[in-house]
Amino acid sequence: MSAEDVAGRIRSMEIRGAAEIARRAAIAIREEAEAYQGKDIKELRSLVERSRDLLIASRPTAISLWNGVQYVFKDTSRITSAEDYRAKVMDNADRFVKRSNNALKTIGKHGANRIRDGDKVLTHCNSKAAITVMAEAWAQGKRFEAFCTESRPWRQGVLTANDLAKIGIPATMIIDSAVRYVMKDLDLVLVGADTIASNGAVINKIGTSQVALAADEARVPFTVCAETFKFSPRTIYGEMVKIEERDATEIVGPGEVPPEVRIFNPVFDATPPEYIDSIVTEIGVIPPYAAYQVIVKELGYEFMFNED
Numbered sequence: 001m002s003a004e005d006v007a008g009r010i011r012s013m014e015i016r017g018a019a020e021i022a023r024r025a026a027i028a029i030r031e032e033a034e035a036y037q038g039k040d041i042k043e044l045r046s047l048v049e050r051s052r053d054l055l056i057a058s059r060p061t062a063i064s065l066w067n068g069v070q071y072v073f074k075d076t077s078r079i080t081s082a083e084d085y086r087a088k089v090m091d092n093a094d095r096f097v098k099r100s101n102n103a104l105k106t107i108g109k110h111g112a113n114r115i116r117d118g119d120k121v122l123t124h125c126n127s128k129a130a131i132t133v134m135a136e137a138w139a140q141g142k143r144f145e146a147f148c149t150e151s152r153p154w155r156q157g158v159l160t161a162n163d164l165a166k167i168g169i170p171a172t173m174i175i176d177s178a179v180r181y182v183m184k185d186l187d188l189v190l191v192g193a194d195t196i197a198s199n200g201a202v203i204n205k206i207g208t209s210q211v212a213l214a215a216d217e218a219r220v221p222f223t224v225c226a227e228t229f230k231f232s233p234r235t236i237y238g239e240m241v242k243i244e245e246r247d248a249t250e251i252v253g254p255g256e257v258p259p260e261v262r263i264f265n266p267v268f269d270a271t272p273p274e275y276i277d278s279i280v281t282e283i284g285v286i287p288p289y290a291a292y293q294v295i296v297k298e299l300g301y302e303f304m305f306n307e308d
Contacts, residue, residue, distance in 0.1 A: 003028040003051030007058040010065075013154060017128055018194045018230055019104065022068030023097050025055040029072050030093035033086045041082040048073075048089060061203060061244045061268050063195040063232040067299065071096045071229070096229075103227040103282035104129060108136035111190070111225050111280040119144040119187040122179070122220075125205035126156035126163070127192025129225035133280065134190065135167050146171045147182060151205060153250040153265065176207055180214040189215045193226040193279075197235040198295055200273030200288030202226075203243070206266050212275035221277040224288075228281050228298040231291055243268050 006028040009015045015024050032051045036044050052069050059065050072092045079085045111133030115121060121144055123130045134146060146169050151157040157173050164171040174182060189211060195203040202208070202224050215222040235241065248263035257263075273288035286294065 001028060001031070003032055003054055007054045010055070010058040016154075016156070017126065018062045018064040018192065019100055019128060019227060021059055021062060022064040022229065023100050025065055026068045026072050026093040026096045028055065029069065030090050033089040033093075036082070036086060039082050041080065041085050044082045044085055059244070060242050061194055063234070063241075064227070064230045066232075066234070067229040068096055068100070100227060100229065103229075104132050106282040107225055107227065107280055108132035110282075110285055111223070112137035112140055112142070114188060114190075114221070114223055114278075114280070114285075115142055115144055116187070117142045117144065120147065120185060121145070121188045121190055122147045122149070122182070122186050122211070123160060123189070124149045124157075124191045124208055124211050125151045126159040127190075127225060129192045129227065129280075130190040131160065131163050131167075133225050134164065134169055138167055138169050144169070147186065148173050149176050149179060149207065149211070150174065151207065152176055156205070179207075179211050180217075183214040183218040183220060186215075186218070186220050189220055189222045191222075191224055193224050193230050194268055195241050196224070196226060196231045196279065196288075196291055197241060197270075198232065198292045199235070200276065200279075200291045202271045202273075202276060202279075202288070203241050203268050204271065206269050209269045209271040209275070212271045216275050222271075222275060223277055224279045226279060226281060228283060228294055231295045231299065233295050233299050236292065236295060241270070243270075 006024050010021050015021055029048055029051050032048055056066055074092050076088050107129050115137040146164050148157045148160040161171050161173045191208055193202045193204050212222050244267045246265045246267055251263050251265050276288040278285050
């Protein structure tokens with residue numbers, strides 16, 4: 001599948017989930033490089049860099065996509081032959097996909113320690129990392145109950161409910177506005193992340209911050225599950241995370257409201273670090289305020305800006 005096709009499917013939400021879009025983008029660039037059989041390195045660079053820019057523009061909020069694409073171009077700036085450049089891009093893409101998949105498994109093991117037998121666990125949207133944590137806890141023999149929000153407007157909660165049901169975890173889906181109502185009866189909140197800023201703030205599906213507020217009020221631990229490539233090096237230098245706004249037709253159909261009524265449809269919101277109990281990563285369970293150290297140690301300064 002071409003980078004243009006992948007970018008289109010990311011924009012249309014056919015490919016969704018922060019980690020999945022990063023993997024699919026890396027694979028798309030790999031395939032673009034693999035398909036090139038010429039000898040002109042400038043032509044090859046131009047081809048894959050165009051694909052890079054197209055893919056990054058398809059979902060500007062998800063730093064996982066940016067980090068994944070940057071990883072594909074790691075250590076390529078000084079390569080002088082098209083053959084070596086092509087091989088390096090392909091190898092980097094393969095490494096990123098493998099690293100991403102392995103990270104998810106490790107997060108499952110770390111996060112499962114947060115779930116106790118008999119717990120009631122709430123999750124929001126459709127986080128593969130959060131689901132992996134619950135799946136691992138269930139595989140360990142812990143028996144608990146899950147609650148998943150509907151997660152409008154795309155209703156990713158339906159996907160989550162199906163994922164949990166396949167595992168065998170008892171699941172209840174609730175409407176988004178019922179979160180505070182049920183929170184008093186819960187023991188843990190598990191959510192994913194699209195981006196984690198250097199100050200520990202978590203950018204995730206719209207409504208996540210309201211879930212965190214309700215959890216804080218009820219003294220329910222609020223835990224984020226995220227791979228380290230979802231941490232944003234760009235925020236170290238003060239860059240703000242752009243919150244994507246999607247089309248009004250996701251909220252209302254034609255003629256449902258007068259044309260002078262504006263529809264505001266943000267995809268994400270920011271949860272401040274003070275409402276986050278911990279972040280489960282492949283390198284361990286950390287406090288949100290350790291985000292800066294994770295960015296520097298795990299991602300390195302080569303991720304700060306495109307070196308090419």
